[in-house]
Every structure is written in C-alpha cells, then in structure tokens.
Amino acid sequence: MGADRGRRYGLGRRRRSTSPVVLLGTLGLLLSGCGSVPDSGEVEPVKASPAGESQVRVYAVPPREKAEPDEIVNGFLEAMTSDDPDFAMARKYLTKSASDYWEPGAGTTVLRTAPDPAGPKEPASGQGPGLTYPLYGDRIADVDASHVYHPAEPATYNQAIHLVQQTVADGKKEWRIDSLPQGLVLGDSDFQRNYRSVNKYYFASGQNSLVADPVYIRQRIDPTTRMDPVTQAVKVLLDGPTNWLKPVVESAFPQGTGLEKDTRTLEFDDRNALKVPLNGKAAKAGRTQCRKMAAQLLFTLRDLTATPVGQVELLADGSSLCVLSGEQAEEFAADRGTGRGDDPxxxxxxxxxxxxxxxxxxxxxxxxxxxxxxxxxxxxxxxxxxxxxxxxxxxxxxxxxxxxxxxxxxxxxxxxxxxxxxxxxxxxxxxxxxxxxxxxxxxxxxxxxxxxxxxxxxxxxxxxxxxxxxxxxxxxxxxxxxxxxxxxxxxxxxxxxxxxxxxxxxxxxxxxxxxxxxxxxxxxxxxxxxxxxxxxxxxxxxxxxxxxxxxxxxxxxxxxxxxxxxxxxxxxxxxxxxxxxxxxxxxxxxxxxxxxxxxxxxxxxxxxxxxxxxxxxxxx
Structure with missing residues (x-):
C-alpha cells in the first residue's frame, strides 16, 4: 500500500559538522501523516540525515556573517532537505536573481547519497568572476513536478553551483550562490525522510473498479503550497491521473474541480470522518457521480491514516453533495474477493x-x-x-x-x-x-x-x-x-x-x-x-x-x-x-x-x- 505508512520521530545521532543547519528529534507516533513541530529533544548540528534515520527533522538556519564559500554551498544543500516555508532559509544563500530563478517545486533529483560538492574550481570558465563547485553523485531517480517517481539505472550526476561575492549592508561583501540546478537535489535517505508514496485512485475506463496511481507527496507540510499531507493527497487526486495511466482510466470529478480557495488543512474528526470543500465545478455532479468521487477520495486517503477512514462528505460552495462511508466504498474495489478464506x-x-x-x-x-x-x-x-x-x-x-x-x-x-x-x-x-x-x-x-x-x-x-x-x-x-x-x-x-x-x-x-x-x-x-x-x-x-x-x-x-x-x-x-x-x-x-x-x-x-x-x- 505504498511506501512506509506512519513514521516516528527519533533522537538523532551526534555528528560533527560546520554547516548551519540544525536537527531536532522527539519520540511520537505519526498517525495521520501530518507532522507537528517537536517541542523537546536535543538540538545538534548535522551534515545530512544518516541513512535509515528517516525519523529526524532538519531545520534550516541562515548563513552566518562572513561565511566561507564551503559553508555557503554546504548550508544551501542541507537547507534543501528541510521543511522551511517556501525554502526561505535556503534562499538566503542565493542572490536575488538566483532566488527568483530557483523553483523548488520544479522537480526533485534523487541521488544514492547526499550530493558531494567537489571544489572549488577557479576561475569559473564562461561564468565571470567567482567560484564553481561541481556537484557529483549517483543519480537513481527523478520526481517530476506532477509528483511522479521515475527510477533510473544508476548514472553519474554532474551539475554545478556557482558563487559570487555581492555587496550587502554597510558595503560588506558576502559569498552567495548565483547559479544552481533547478528543483531539489537530495540524497535517497533525505528523500525518504521528506516524502512518502501515496496511491491516488481513478476508475478503469468504462468500469466501476478503482485503479491505483502512485505519486509522492511531502511527509509533513509542503514548503511550497503550505498544505498538510491530507490536503496534498486530495489536490494531487483532483489534478488528474499521471500521464502514463491517463489513457486507461477516468475520473468521476467534473472538469475543473478543485479544492475551495485557500484550503491548506483538512482534518479528520473523532470518528475519522472528513469533510472536503470543493469549488463550484463539483456542484455539477449528480448523486451517483458524487458517490464515485467520494470513493476515489476514500481510497486515496487510506494511505494516510492508521485507522480506517470512517466516511467522506463532499461539499461544494458550502453545501453538502454526498456522504460515503468506508464500507460503502468497497463496492468500487478492483478485487472484492469471494468471501472465502483467500488461501493460496x-x-x-x-x-x-x-x-x-x-x-x-x-x-x-x-x-x-x-x-x-x-x-x-x-x-x-x-x-x-x-x-x-x-x-x-x-x-x-x-x-x-x-x-x-x-x-x-x-x-x-x-x-x-x-x-x-x-x-x-x-x-x-x-x-x-x-x-x-x-x-x-x-x-x-x-x-x-x-x-x-x-x-x-x-x-x-x-x-x-x-x-x-x-x-x-x-x-x-x-x-x-x-x-x-x-x-x-x-x-x-x-x-x-x-x-x-x-x-x-x-x-x-x-x-x-x-x-x-x-x-x-x-x-x-x-x-x-x-x-x-x-x-x-x-x-x-x-x-x-x-x-x-x-x-x-x-x-x-x-x-x-x-x-x-x-x-x-x-x-x-x-x-x-x-x-x-x-x-x-x-x-x-x-x-x-x-x-x-x-x-x-x-x-x-x-x-x-x-x-x-x-x-x-x-x-x-
């Protein structure tokens, strides 16, 4: 049912580093996929989260005054692994023009281990004055802007980060990054810590059976959209099927259906029921169609909860469209079983x-x-x-x-x-x-x-x-x-x-x-x-x-x-x-x-x- 469901925060190991990123961990069970900021635990510097320690949280901090080029590069690479809103701290390592260019949501390159900056190389050929830091690693996958994971046979990753000195307050000069790869570049352990696999569901063309369509969303609040994991899952479902699956499936949601404006948080109540506010496009659906829409949502949300989803209620322009329970949604399962013991x-x-x-x-x-x-x-x-x-x-x-x-x-x-x-x-x-x-x-x-x-x-x-x-x-x-x-x-x-x-x-x-x-x-x-x-x-x-x-x-x-x-x-x-x-x-x-x-x-x-x-x- 997708990648690891529910993770625990754990205390990180001590690890020496000169980079300005802190890691904070605490014990606690993540039941619904929504992370909360720990309020206790040990603060410690790290270079990157150790492999296998997917429970840790990384918190980015800005570059220190008069930071050396190595610190700028390492600090930026580590800040990319955090949940910082809109990667605000990561942007502090960039020039204004580089920050305007850089789109973290454009996609993610996944390397076997964290990118290794080798350098600097000086002078930087064709890029004017400054320093160039080549980035090396073994590329194993890419995740595109529509959240689709694309594996690859291991291949050499070879990109670069370029730094210049820019004038800041009081006429002082500080090193900042003015050229960098688009999107995020993460080691696999950091990718696993920050992202989770979720199945979104669509109907097989001409059928009443649901088909899983896996994508990756953020484990906690998405830094770019500020949506919690439940809202992220609903949004990617409403965005439609992935290009690979699209020719053989269809969605029950009317064209143009989306979440109600400014919806960033969706919470289950004490009965594990959820109300989903949709825009006016959803109001076009009749009752039968609405039940199928709710079934798509129910199946999609199963990956995000430790207990069965009780029911989903769909709203459009504030009015209730339909309600569907988890048991009722079973009629749309691809394999409803025989009622026998299902032995091999x-x-x-x-x-x-x-x-x-x-x-x-x-x-x-x-x-x-x-x-x-x-x-x-x-x-x-x-x-x-x-x-x-x-x-x-x-x-x-x-x-x-x-x-x-x-x-x-x-x-x-x-x-x-x-x-x-x-x-x-x-x-x-x-x-x-x-x-x-x-x-x-x-x-x-x-x-x-x-x-x-x-x-x-x-x-x-x-x-x-x-x-x-x-x-x-x-x-x-x-x-x-x-x-x-x-x-x-x-x-x-x-x-x-x-x-x-x-x-x-x-x-x-x-x-x-x-x-x-x-x-x-x-x-x-x-x-x-x-x-x-x-x-x-x-x-x-x-x-x-x-x-x-x-x-x-x-x-x-x-x-x-x-x-x-x-x-x-x-x-x-x-x-x-x-x-x-x-x-x-x-x-x-x-x-x-x-x-x-x-x-x-x-x-x-x-x-x-x-x-x-x-x-x-x-x-x-």
Missing amino acids: YYVDELGRLALLRAGNEEPGSPTPVAGPLGDGTVKLGAVGVARDERRAAGVTGDGKSLYVSSILSDSEPGDPLVSSHGTGPEDRLTAPSWDGRGDLWVADRNPDEPRLLRFAGGKGTPQTVTVEGLDGARIEGLRVSADGVRIALQLSKDGRTMLQIGRVERHADATDPVVSVAELQSAAPQMETVTAMSWAGPSRLVVVGKEAGGVQQVRYIQTDGSTSASGVLPGVNQVTAIAAGDDENQPLVADSQDAGIVRLPSGANWQTMVETGSSPVYPG
Missing part, C-alpha cells in the same frame, strides 16, 4: 492443484481441488486460479498445453485452450494469470512464434496481444493486476531478466475489444536478474532477484520503481516462485528449492508448509 494454492508432488492453509497458525494438510486439475487427470507444472475461485488454469508439466476447468465440481478436462510448439519446457507456456475482469493471460515462449495471449472470459479462441517496445526481449513470466489495466512482465534479453510494467489498452468494440500492451516502464532498474514476482496490493509487487554482483533477495517494489529500506524481506534460499495476496495481512508464500513451499507470516521468519511442490499462487 500450489501444485503438489503428484502434479495436482491443491489448497494450502497458509493463514492458519498451524497449517493443515493441503487439499486437492475438485475436477481434472485436482484429481491427477492433468499433470500440472504451473497454475493460475481465477479470482472468483470457481475455475483454474493449468499448464501441463512439460509446458506444452493450457487447460481451464472448474475446481468446485468434477468434470472432464476437455481440449486444451492452446498448445505450444516449442522444443522444450523453457520454450513453451509461462504460468497463467487471471485479471479482475475474468480474462486469462499466458505467454508462449516458442522462439519461432513468441506471443502474449488473452482468453476473454477464460475461454474460447485466444487473442494475440501486441506488446509495444519489446525490442527483441522475450516474455518469461507475467502477472496481471486485479483491475486489469496493468501487467507485470519478466523480460529476458542479452542474459538479463528485467521486470517491466505495461499499460493494458482496450480499443474499439467493448464486447470484443482489441487489446494491446503499451509504454513499458522499468519497475526494478537496479536489479540485474528478476527470478519471480507477484502483485502484492494495488501498486506494489514482491520481487525475487539480485543486483549485479549481489545475492538473491526478496523485496517489495512499487510499480513506479521506487523502493525503501523497509521493503527488503528476510532471506530464503533458491526461490523460484513467489505469491502474495491483495490483502497485506496474508502471508507471502514461496517455492524454495532448499525448504519446499514456505510461508512468511507477519513478524516471523519463513516456515516450511510442505516439503515438496511448486507454483504457489493466490487467486489471480
């Missing part, structure tokens, strides 16, 4: 589809399902269970054929829906995946005819789905999101297996649409090899893989490619498959060559459930 399934040692009891304190014996996929008639190698848990799709152990059958009653297997003509299992069918619309997806890895296939309603003749931007890569694995508008693909090329997310577009006739996958984007650029993956919520995946020269790890990754230190999970050896439920309380289940089928309950270590088996999956 796996393929047992006899090639049968069986149900695991992973959620029990002591897992019971696996139970084969009914029908040909569970009675051994079809020997399975990989499976996918429909989200309604009435049917399942199974790929035979040799990877050649795909069958679909009921798992609630006995029946004959019938003919396979498709068969691959690849020469070996590794060149045949992948594990299948079901979306929330009831469609079934599978890829054929046959080198002579590689293709992505979709079966509308999980039956009939397959439709070949065009995937734009494959560029010679082969699909090795896939998982479709519950909302059906995003697909995660494992793509192999040049000895590397990458994880990319594609947008599922449906064109023309709604009853028999032409479907394609567009605009692939990297979800794990730092990983050299991705072994297995699964959706683990509306905008999160759990991924098994390794970085170049590293060891295998299991970690959570947002669909926008962002990660956090808390996303790394306890290690387990030789994982070949992994499964996660849409509910984050459901344990992860994995296939480990060393330990068998294992589960990871909350707050515990991996536990073996059965010693032999393969292909663990949750419905979907």
